[in-house]
């Protein structure tokens with residue numbers, strides 16, 4: 173970055189000196205703006221990578237086109253290539269773009285987009301690139317993304333240049349028709365049009381491939397980054413506890429896609445439109461139609477350009493005023509659609525409970541209200557679109573003839589040719605299209621802003637979940653001195669900060685089998701969660717014996733998608749255990765009748781009974797053989813006899829494992845060696861107290 177800004181500064185100073193000597197306004201302008209660009213690129217090290225890429229592109233283009241211009245000025249440019257000399261206006265325009273990029277980096281909305289977009293372009297991890305005819309090669313993910321982005325920006329600029337070239341073909345072609353010059357007509361068609369049209373088609377095809385490659389790689393990287401941050405450190409659980417980022421699935425699947433697509437579809441077309449606006453404005457400026465200010469004899473330079481500009485600005489402003497309500501309405505529509513989807517998803521999730529309660533009518537009423545919300549906003553949206561489309565369609569029709577009306581007097585008086593008239597008409601159209609860029613995007617702006625908001629709040633929620641356990645805050649795991657779990661001076665709170673459990677000094681697992689009992693809601697599960705390291709609210713330390721492998725079985729086990737074998741091995745890989753081990757574990761947990769269906773893929777979480785699911789979770793523990801096994805009412809769905817048999821199975825298969833259970837049944841006492849009771853404190857909290865051995869039973 174720094175060498176680039178030095179190169180820009182050196183070139184700018186040379187342009188200033190040469191401009192002074194030769195009196196060339198173009199060179200002086202190039203020098204002055206170049207110095208500003210040098211300062212901006214110098215400072216650009218501090219801006220987000222995504223914007224810095226654009227800044228570098230414009231810096232390099234300034235140096236290349238500026239150097240070519242100065243070489244031509246000094247007379248060293250080969251005569252045969254004279255047509256390729258870039259005008260000073262091109263270099264100046266590029267420098268203006270570079271300055272704009274730097275300036276917009278301070279706009280808060282743009283800064284947010286750039287901050288979300290940049291990490292991909294900085295990603296160091298290696299990936300495999302494919303570029304025909306080269307062999308697949310290894311390259312940093314961020315570097316490949318940057319190369320693709322630079323390529324696409326340059327390609328887009330080339331396409332503007334091609335359309336500019338074709339507009340000159342347009343002029344010469346119609347002039348040939350007007351002058352009935354058959355030779356020139358065929359020359360233009362065969363040697364100019366066919367060549368440039370073919371280049372244009374090929375460049376568009378290449379653009380499609382590069383564009384989609386960049387988008388899918390970028391999206392994949394982002395989706396992986398978000399899911400890794402969400403899953404890491406059990407943040408998904410903490411985020412859901414804190415309840416400050418709903419529907420993470422939508423954020424990871426939908427919003428990353430929308431963000432990547434929209435960022436690209438705003439940045440690149442915007443750049444193309446602005447380049448088009450500038451280059452075609454130059455054509456309009458140079459149309460030799462003089463006009464005088466009414467009532468004076470002062471001629472207005474670039475009369476057609478001013479007409480196009482005033483006309484387009486006025487039209488864009490009117491369209492903006494008419495279309496403005498669309499942003500809010502589109503936003504609202506997305507929200508209402510999401511509410512409807514959410515209601516349907518909940519219905520699917522609680523299908524059994526709803527069916528048992530015959531709640532279908534209530535659900536139907538609720539769904540139809542949600543859909544009613546969609547419809548009422550939809551009509552408002554339709555009317556707003558009709559209003560805007562009435563204007564844009566009429567304006568589009570007027571556009572076809574307005575430039576001809578403006579130029580007709582000059583054409584009929586013979587001041588301009590037919591070719592110029594058609595060229596101006598197309599330039600007029602281009603300028604107008606560029607100006608209405610944002611109008612056409614009202615719909616996507618609303619969903620773009622919504623996606624950015626959802627991704628930013630999701631990031632913040634994950635960061636907050638991480639921070640909940642940083643420094644003095646949160647509950648930390650530390651190595652225990654002895655071979656028991658030790659909780660000392662800890663307070664466990666609810667997400668709102670209200671304390672629920674206070675632990676002064678608790679040794680858990682001093683005997684091999686411990687039962688934790690206490691009133692419902694006294695915080696037994698919360699204590700387990702804190703020991704498992706997933707409860708972030710409160711403070712204190714939990715001492716874990718060195719190297720201890722802990723497994724916790726909740727009341728409702730989780731069965732992943734896939735086969736029963738995968739569910740038994742979870743979270744270990746499918747082939748971790750051999751047939752004999754699996755069969756033994758299934759028999760001990762009375763699941764022998766399912767042995768034949770081990771490799772059947774099904775929604776096992778919905779197929780198996782509550783008790784079967786709990787026994788499957790115990791079988792999982794028998795296979796994994798953890799050092800510590802916490803059972804949080806993990807056998808509550810079994811009858812007392814079966815519960816006793818399952819505990820006997822654990823006794824047989826896990827003789828070394830320390831077992832800590834939560835349970836309400838009195839029969840459980842006989843299966844444990846010691847008891848911890850949650851006792852109420854005066855402030856409404858509970859504290860676990862170990863009971864002496866004599867009291868057991």
Ligand SMILES: Nc1ncnc2c1ncn2[C@@H]1O[C@H](COP(=O)(O)OP(=O)(O)OP(=O)(O)O)[C@@H](O)[C@H]1O
Nearest residue numbers: 413666667672690691692693694695696697698699
């Ligand atoms: N995510 C949460 N947000 C708010 N309150 C919570 C949350 N999780 C638990 N609580 C509250 O914390 C208290 C303790 O809950 P916990 O599940 O630990 O009790 P428990 O002793 O295991 O109860 P039970 O014997 O009924 O299973 C309860 O009042 C519960 O409502």
